[in-house]
Amino acid sequence: MSGYGVEPDEMKKATLVDQKIEALLGGQPVAPMDAVATELAAFRDALGGAFPLPVISEAIEDAHLVRIMDAVATSSAASTLVLQSARPTPVQRLRARLSSKVAAATFAFTTAFGGAAYAGVLPQPIQDATATAASFLGIDLPSSSGDDPDSERPNKVADPTPDADRDRVPVGADDEANEDDDARTDGTEDRKDDTQDQADDRQAGEGDGSEDGDGPDRDEAGDDRDESEDRDEDERDANDDSAEDARDEAEDVNDDARDGSEDRSEDESNDGDPNDDSLDDSVGDARDEAEDATGEMDDLDADDRSELEGSSDHDQD
Amino acid sequence: MSSQDWDFERALTAARAGSEWAWREIYAELAPLILRYLRGRAAIEPEDLLGDVFVQVVGKIDQFDGGADDFRAWVFTIARHRLIDTARSRARRPVDPVSDEVLVAAAGSADAEEQALSSLAVAEARKAIAQLSPDQQDVVLLRLVAGLSIKEVAAALGKNPGAIKALQVRAVAALRRNLPEGVSL
Numbered sequence: 001m002s003g004y005g006v007e008p009d010e011m012k013k014a015t016l017v018d019q020k021i022e023a024l025l026g027g028q029p030v031a032p033m034d035a036v037a038t039e040l041a042a043f044r045d046a047l048g049g050a051f052p053l054p055v056i057s058e059a060i061e062d063a064h065l066v067r068i069m070d071a072v073a074t075s076s077a078a079s080t081l082v083l084q085s086a087r088p089t090p091v092q093r094l095r096a097r098l099s100s101k102v103a104a105a106t107f108a109f110t111t112a113f114g115g116a117a118y119a120g121v122l123p124q125p126i127q128d129a130t131a132t133a134a135s136f137l138g139i140d141l142p143s144s145s146g147d148d149p150d151s152e153r154p155n156k157v158a159d160p161t162p163d164a165d166r167d168r169v170p171v172g173a174d175d176e177a178n179e180d181d182d183a184r185t186d187g188t189e190d191r192k193d194d195t196q197d198q199a200d201d202r203q204a205g206e207g208d209g210s211e212d213g214d215g216p217d218r219d220e221a222g223d224d225r226d227e228s229e230d231r232d233e234d235e236r237d238a239n240d241d242s243a244e245d246a247r248d249e250a251e252d253v254n255d256d257a258r259d260g261s262e263d264r265s266e267d268e269s270n271d272g273d274p275n276d277d278s279l280d281d282s283v284g285d286a287r288d289e290a291e292d293a294t295g296e297m298d299d300l301d302a303d304d305r306s307e308l309e310g311s312s313d314h315d316q317d
Numbered sequence: 318m319s320s321q322d323w324d325f326e327r328a329l330t331a332a333r334a335g336s337e338w339a340w341r342e343i344y345a346e347l348a349p350l351i352l353r354y355l356r357g358r359a360a361i362e363p364e365d366l367l368g369d370v371f372v373q374v375v376g377k378i379d380q381f382d383g384g385a386d387d388f389r390a391w392v393f394t395i396a397r398h399r400l401i402d403t404a405r406s407r408a409r410r411p412v413d414p415v416s417d418e419v420l421v422a423a424a425g426s427a428d429a430e431e432q433a434l435s436s437l438a439v440a441e442a443r444k445a446i447a448q449l450s451p452d453q454q455d456v457v458l459l460r461l462v463a464g465l466s467i468k469e470v471a472a473a474l475g476k477n478p479g480a481i482k483a484l485q486v487r488a489v490a491a492l493r494r495n496l497p498e499g500v501s502l
Contacts, residue, residue, distance in 0.1 A: 021485060021486060021489055022482070040489055040492075043445070043492055046441070046442055047357075047442050047446075047457075047461050048462075049442075050442035051353050051356055051462050053349050053350075054349055054352045054353055056349060056364075056367075060364050061344070063368065064367065064371060065340065067368050068371050068372065069337055069340065071376060072335045072340065073335070075378075
């Protein structure tokens with residue numbers, strides 16, 4: 001016994017036992033057979049007897065082989081699909097090749113042509129066309145005339161005047177239409193006056209011939225006409241007032257939209273970001289409001305006209 | 318390279334190509350050993366599990382690379398994983414297993430005394446195995462029942478050969494401790 005409480009040949013014994021176990025478990029003869037080896041060999045034999053090598057019945061084997069071949073077919077079909085999907089078709093290969101060539105050519109052309117255009121050394125027509133095309137993309141390129149490309153660039157946000165004019169156009173057109181309506185109304189009134197004059201003439205002629213018979217009736221008819229004229233004038237005044245009010249509102253909205261767009265465009269131009277979508281949206285909203293108000297006014301004018309025409313028809317009748 | 322290895326290589330190549338005779342050969346070579354191991358691990362419905370093992374072998378055959386010994390260890394690795402998965406799924410849905418005595422009686426035998434002795438030996442052997450740790454069970458069964466070498470068992474269990482030897486020694490010591498008095502194996 002050593003000082004550590006370990007027998008001197010313990011490691012050797014362990015190695016020997018390990019070798020015996022390995023030999024026994026491997027089915028090899030062990031000599032000498034001590035108690036441990038004998039016990040282990042008996043256990044090995046018993047275990048072999050407890051779990052004999054099974055004989056798989058034909059039914060089970062056939063069922064398993066059917067499952068195996070089904071799995072083989074599924075696996076081969078899946079691998080075929082994977083191979084087909086992984087291999088590009090001729091069209092795909094051609095498209096990829098063309099795409100890469102087009103991309104390379106575009107890059108080379110842009111690099112060479114863009115550099116020359118930026119330097120302003122291109123021929124005059126090409127330089128002008130390039131500067132104009134680049135200005136739409138927000139790129140400043142010198143033109144052949146030497147003008148500031150910013151002045152040539154159509155900047156709809158920085159210069160809202162065209163939009164404002166475009167906004168103003170429907171209002172002006174409506175004014176012209178209203179003037180036409182007024183002329184038509186005046187014509188109706190003229191026709192109405194002519195009809196009234198003719199009626200007065202007829203009444204005067206009839207009055208000359210038969211003063212006694214229909215005097216009170218004529219007076220009543222004249223009173224009726226006077227009342228209808230008064231009603232027509234009142235309605236015209238009211239319609240004109242409401243139309244003018246709607247027109248004023250539309251003009252106010254247009255003025256507000258113009259003022260807002262001008263203010264915002266000034267702000268944006270000061271900020272140096274003229275291509276802001278929010279400004280376009282605001283101008284578009286104001287324009288929509290103005291068009292809605294103008295539409296209301298047109299509807300009101302149309303109503304006025306229909307009412308006036310109805311009253312004139314009534315008067316003519 | 319031995320003739321057996323060459324046959325295996327040929328069978329493996331043909332099996333990868335989907336040949337039925339190759340799969341029949343592989344099945345005949347390995348299925349009895351796998352079924353024996355599954356029964357030793359007290360698998361429920363080991364025949365069904367054996368079919369699942371081979372279906373998984375078919376699905377993963379392209380991933381295998383090695384010789385006959387490596388292939389056998391690889392297949393037992395799959396069998397062990399399928400066994401563990403089945404045990405886990407069974408644990409979620411517990412069933413009442415039929416005892417060995419009932420199964421042996423249901424199988425039927427001409428000699429009642431021999432049947433009783435056989436069932437007793439089976440019961441004692443399974444009880445002795447069941448008292449080992451799962452790793453020790455695997456080592457003992459793969460070595461004694463499936464006939465794998467230390468190297469193959471190490472490959473099947475994903476351990477190094479030294480660890481397998483240590484597990485083997487501890488398993489034998491545990492078997493000696495756990496054997497009931499008066500029962501000689």
